[in-house]
Amino acid sequence: MKTTTGYSGIQISLHWLVAILIVVAWFTGEGGKAAMKVVEKGGTAGFVPHVAIGLAILALVVTRLLLRLGRGTPAAPGEPGSLAVLASDWGHRLIYLLMLAVPLGGLCTYFLGLDVGDLHELGANVLMVVILGHALMALYHQYVLKDGVLSRMMRPE
Template sequence: MLKHSPTPSDTTRIAAVNDRTQYDSISILLHWLTVILVLAQFALAHTWGFAPKPTRHLMIVSHMSFGILLSAVLITRIGWRLTPGHQSRASASGWAETAAKGVHYLLYALLVGEAVLGFVLRCSGDESMSFFGLLIPAPFAPTDKATHHAIGEAHDFIGWAIIVIAAGHAAAALFHHFVLRDDVLRRMLPGEPGDA
């Protein structure tokens, strides 16, 4: 009987299980929570203008609530990633590893900046934040209209930047999965790398 010799793909899968290239379940959960909340935030912000007033108000309040929730997820995610034992080895080396790390760090920076700007935007307009009905008063005095407008523009610009870069990040993961047929996408899916 002929024995099956391992292919490069088999070797990659075996190595991925044994050398910590798979993300842990908490990292995977926090990643997909971030994805869902970012998409919900973007969709709410770009559709409430078409909704009637009562619905629009509910969408704006939901946007604030999800924004606070996203901030909590980001803080948890960064803290979890910095805790020893929760890092995974890079799936590539050289320029590909540098590019992947650069995109990850850029997305983290943009998400944190967007969260801060969202909070400052609301407060600069002399409006309370709302977290699922719980009002959080502004901790500082409102700014002038020009500054408030500039903060809003920056918040919108960074929101678009996050969506564009995240879409490129997702496209790269799909390219790895369907064209290169490696385990890059499987690293962030539940289960073992070879299961998907």
């Protein structure tokens, strides 16, 4: 993976756009089981927004991964190889894994009729918990360690 001095404007825009869409997807997924019963009978149960937002997330996450591969990302702050840097790198990988697996699970349930709705819901809830930890770490870096990590997800370089 290439190492850069900062995130590009498009990487930053995608980070915040996907963050907002994930929260919206999480709330619109509420009552998904009941909605699926209506969908199975040919209705929509107002579930189209959830599916559309979820599919948009999937497309935007794939775009982000391609950008990471092509352009790279800045190194996590701290000593290379230290526990903090490893935790940051693997934490981000876990978020990417969940950001792909959760919408793919939803897709398999909705379009292919596979019985993975519960897994989809579990994955979405795990993603929310991991993201909460991620946001707290970002705030800890910015306001306690004062190493400007949050600023670099605000200002393109």
